[in-house]
Amino acid sequence: MSRHSRARIGKALNIFGPFIGLLLVIALFSLIPEVQGRFLRAANFKSVATQSVIVALGALGMTLIIIAGGIDLSAASNIALASVITAYAVNAGAAPLVAVLLGVLTGGLVGLVNGGLVTRLRLVPFIVTMGMMGIARGAAKWIAGNQKIDAPMTWINELMAKSPRPSWLLLAPGIWIVILFAVAMAVLLKYTVFGRHVFAVGSNEATARLCGVRTDRAKVLIYAIAGLFCGLSGVMEFSRLTVGDPTVAVGLELDIIAAVVIGGGSLSGGEGSILGTMVGVLIMSFLRNGCTMMGWPNYIQEIIIGAIIIVAVTLDRLRHR
Amino acid sequence: MSVAPSAPPVLRMTGVSKSFGATRALDDVTFELGRGEVHALIGENGAGKSTMMKILSGAIPPDAGRMEIDGRPYAPAGPGDGLRSGVSMIYQELNLAPHLTVEENIMLGREVHAAGWLDRGTMRRRVREVLELVRHPEISPGVPVGRLSVGARQLVEIARALLGKARILVMDEPTSSLSQEDSLRLFEIIRGLQGQDVSIVYISHFLEEVQRVADTYTVLRDGRSVGSGRMADARFEDLIQLMVGQKFTELFPRVEHAVGAPVLTLDGLKGRGMASPVGMSLARGEILGVAGLIGSGRTELLRTIFGLDAVEGGTVVVSGTELAGKRPWTRIRSGLGLLSEDRQGEGLALGLSVADNMTLSDLAPYRRRGLLGLRRQRQAVADWIGKLKIKAKGPAQKVLDLSGGNQQKVALARLLHQKASVLLLDEPTRGIDVVSKSQIYEWIGGLAREGKAVLFVSSYLPELLGICDRIAVFHRGALVASRPASAWDAAGLMAAATVGRTSQEIPIEQRNAE
Numbered sequence: 080m081s082r083h084s085r086a087r088i089g090k091a092l093n094i095f096g097p098f099i100g101l102l103l104v105i106a107l108f109s110l111i112p113e114v115q116g117r118f119l120r121a122a123n124f125k126s127v128a129t130q131s132v133i134v135a136l137g138a139l140g141m142t143l144i145i146i147a148g149g150i151d152l153s154a155a156s157n158i159a160l161a162s163v164i165t166a167y168a169v170n171a172g173a174a175p176l177v178a179v180l181l182g183v184l185t186g187g188l189v190g191l192v193n194g195g196l197v198t199r200l201r202l203v204p205f206i207v208t209m210g211m212m213g214i215a216r217g218a219a220k221w222i223a224g225n226q227k228i229d230a231p232m233t234w235i236n237e238l239m240a241k242s243p244r245p246s247w248l249l250l251a252p253g254i255w256i257v258i259l260f261a262v263a264m265a266v267l268l269k270y271t272v273f274g275r276h277v278f279a280v281g282s283n284e285a286t287a288r289l290c291g292v293r294t295d296r297a298k299v300l301i302y303a304i305a306g307l308f309c310g311l312s313g314v315m316e317f318s319r320l321t322v323g324d325p326t327v328a329v330g331l332e333l334d335i336i337a338a339v340v341i342g343g344g345s346l347s348g349g350e351g352s353i354l355g356t357m358v359g360v361l362i363m364s365f366l367r368n369g370c371t372m373m374g375w376p377n378y379i380q381e382i383i384i385g386a387i388i389i390v391a392v393t394l395d396r397l398r399h400r
Numbered sequence: 401m402s403v404a405p406s407a408p409p410v411l412r413m414t415g416v417s418k419s420f421g422a423t424r425a426l427d428d429v430t431f432e433l434g435r436g437e438v439h440a441l442i443g444e445n446g447a448g449k450s451t452m453m454k455i456l457s458g459a460i461p462p463d464a465g466r467m468e469i470d471g472r473p474y475a476p477a478g479p480g481d482g483l484r485s486g487v488s489m490i491y492q493e494l495n496l497a498p499h500l501t502v503e504e505n506i507m508l509g510r511e512v513h514a515a516g517w518l519d520r521g522t523m524r525r526r527v528r529e530v531l532e533l534v535r536h537p538e539i540s541p542g543v544p545v546g547r548l549s550v551g552a553r554q555l556v557e558i559a560r561a562l563l564g565k566a567r568i569l570v571m572d573e574p575t576s577s578l579s580q581e582d583s584l585r586l587f588e589i590i591r592g593l594q595g596q597d598v599s600i601v602y603i604s605h606f607l608e609e610v611q612r613v614a615d616t617y618t619v620l621r622d623g624r625s626v627g628s629g630r631m632a633d634a635r636f637e638d639l640i641q642l643m644v645g646q647k648f649t650e651l652f653p654r655v656e657h658a659v660g661a662p663v664l665t666l667d668g669l670k671g672r673g674m675a676s677p678v679g680m681s682l683a684r685g686e687i688l689g690v691a692g693l694i695g696s697g698r699t700e701l702l703r704t705i706f707g708l709d710a711v712e713g714g715t716v717v718v719s720g721t722e723l724a725g726k727r728p729w730t731r732i733r734s735g736l737g738l739l740s741e742d743r744q745g746e747g748l749a750l751g752l753s754v755a756d757n758m759t760l761s762d763l764a765p766y767r768r769r770g771l772l773g774l775r776r777q778r779q780a781v782a783d784w785i786g787k788l789k790i791k792a793k794g795p796a797q798k799v800l801d802l803s804g805g806n807q808q809k810v811a812l813a814r815l816l817h818q819k820a821s822v823l824l825l826d827e828p829t830r831g832i833d834v835v836s837k838s839q840i841y842e843w844i845g846g847l848a849r850e851g852k853a854v855l856f857v858s859s860y861l862p863e864l865l866g867i868c869d870r871i872a873v874f875h876r877g878a879l880v881a882s883r884p885a886s887a888w889d890a891a892g893l894m895a896a897a898t899v900g901r902t903s904q905e906i907p908i909e910q911r912n913a914e
Contacts, residue, residue, distance in 0.1 A: 272767055282750075285740075287749070288728055290728075291729035292729070292760065349751045
């Protein structure tokens with residue numbers, strides 16, 4: 080095989096690699112007679128998509144952070160905190176829109192603090208966000224008085240409804256929100272100066288500084304944006320559960336990171352894409368869904384998803400050779 | 401140091417060939433190395449030097465050809481075999497673990513032990529033996545390697561190679577990160593090794609250095625051996641011509657340019673690593689060279705002017721305006737541009753494309769209503785690639801895949817693209833091939849002709865003398881002297897850089913003492 084054609088195949092793999100994984104997963108369950116009928120149905124695909132919303136929103140922000148060479152371990156705690164704040168506000172009689180905004184902004188604030196600590200204290204993001212993971216979770220439990228916050232039903236709870244109203248929406252409003260923001264983020268990364276700076280900071284921060292990129296400002300902005308997405312994700316969590324639960328989404332940050340990595344994001348920075356991340360989210364959701372239908376216990380799912388992460392990153396390494 | 405002609409060679413490589421895909425990296429190369437001989441292997445980047453040495457060390461197998469050591473067939477299956485046969489490599493890029501100590505690094509993989517328990521006494525003794533050979537004030541067995549200077553690390557690397565009782569030592573650009581002093585020490589070490597009948601293959605770009613240290617030479621070009629002989633019989637020009645393959649008229653092409661009004665004025669500028677405040681002035685159309693040893697404050701000067709290192713005092717005036725902002729992004733807007741001495745670590749984002757690297761410092765021209773015009777960016781970069789004769793497949797190619805010379809051209813092109821009027825160049829020709837060097841000198845001349853001002857830091861004195869209008873010398877963080885280039889010679893520059901005073905100022909008796 081000539082070098083040139085190998086490069087071309089490599090490029091094609093780069094673009095379609097995650098899709099191949101997704102198709103494989105879907106094909107696999109479609110071929111199993113026991114679940115075939117139920118799995119390959121529009122209604123099932125819709126429910127998988129709805130189940131993906133929370134991880135997907137978190138992963139949009141995480142993609143940004145990982146491309147910039149960082150990591151956010153506080154994402155799941157942040158989601159729980161935002162869901163509690165939203166529930167608290169609704170319960171206190173705030174207008175639903177105000178509650179949603181409060182939830183989203185809480186997430187943004189946590190992200191802002193993450194970014195501020197990373198740039199001011201010159202600490203590695205792993206440490207800062209690991210600390211924030213505990214702080215945000217603790218704050219959520221404190222505010223909720225260590226129990227679930229019940230809240231009256233409002234339109235917020237329809238964001239994650241499987242059969243949306245009005246029915247011409249076809250999909251839950253949450254799904255449309257994910258699609259909208261995914262497109263916006265993809266455009267942001269590819270077609271704006273800020274997007275170029277995100278890649279530059281992740282690829283080589285010293286070069287970025289040399290080229291006049293205000294690296295600290297860019298990083299604070301990146302963590303703040305990611306925080307806003309966690310906030311929105313928290314609103315969706317509240318929408319789904321109809322209560323504010325401070326113990327929800329424990330360990331979800333690893334699912335979010337896994338989605339980005341399966342989608343081609345590199346933990347050493349400089350690489351990743353929104354499209355890849357979204358496919359990564361779907362791969363994990365379809366796997367969960369298929370395993371559940373098969374009646375496989377939870378631990379089988381965990382083993383399979385763990386293996387998928389390792390295989391995906393190995394393939395990623397190979398196609399970069 | 402003469403090699404007895406009758407003595408059989410220690411190493412003989414015959415008809416060695418190697419291809420990578422469609423590229424023929426080595427083509428029927430024959431090479432002989434005598435006992436106690438220093439044999440220079442020279443050639444441009446990509447000529448096949450590294451491939452040949454990897455084959456010798458056993459890291460990769462040849463496609464064809466034979467190797468013999470002491471007349472016995474030598475076909476290493478891996479670097480371990482090479483080491484056991486007495487072939488030791490010192491690579492250009494450092495292969496040390498920064499957290500481990502000098503001793504731990506030297507003994508790494510060759511620990512002396514009994515049933516897994518380290519025999520620290522024996523190891524310490526053997527480490528002391530080899531350190532005695534490279535002797536350097538910074539190096540002692542218990543110091544973590546990460547705390548050593550780059551030059552000292554290189555010497556640790558050499559000590560490690562000496563430990564294995566090497567009979568054939570391959571040194572790949574050993575002085576590329578050494579100061580003048582450390583280089584001289586290295587040459588002494590090489591002489592000492594020669595005395596112990598160790599044969600050395602010495603790979604280098606620096607022809608002056610090669611002429612000084614080697615007994616014999618072999619020139620590689622495009623994977624072929626195009627000439628070899630005794631160093632004493634070879635002229636500098638002949639070697640360059642063999643390397644380049646064409647008549648090479650002038651290394652330092654002279655571009656006529658006129659010096660105009662002052663554009664950059666430093667007044668009492670002080671920053672980290674600068675012992676005393678610096679005042680100097682640079683005019684439009686002027687090329688001001690800055691000489692000095694590594695650590696003399698010349699790199700720090702550039703970084704402070706550019707705002708990469710914290711400014712601790714003084715002013716920088718560009719075109720009559722004192723610069724208020726002290727960060728790189730404000731200085732770029734004021735027309736300054738800096739080329740980093742560390743091309744791979746700082747100068748370029750290797751994983752990004754040529755286009756992104758070239759335009760990162762000035763994306764504004766491609767932005768409309770907040771969105772980047774990627775096609776316009778690609779087109780502009782393609783134009784630069786053509787204009788500057790950069791060998792790249794296109795704007796989308798990753799910088800990682802380019803040769804050193806072409807990477808450096810991309811880094812320089814960034815400054816041209818951002819339309820910098822004052823260019824701060826730190827070692828712009830380090831580690832790149834002769835043809836690219838010559839092209840870069842020509843650009844610098846052309847920039848001066850356009851009225852740009854160039855501050856040119858270099859350790860390579862011939863290039864400073866060859867292209868600069870004026871040369872300033874730094875010593876221990878302070879500016880020693882600044883004079884027209886015609887008033888300097890290499891010896892004078894060296895004296896000023898090492899002693900900190902110009903030769904006229906040194907009293908006769910002291911000069912004799914030194």
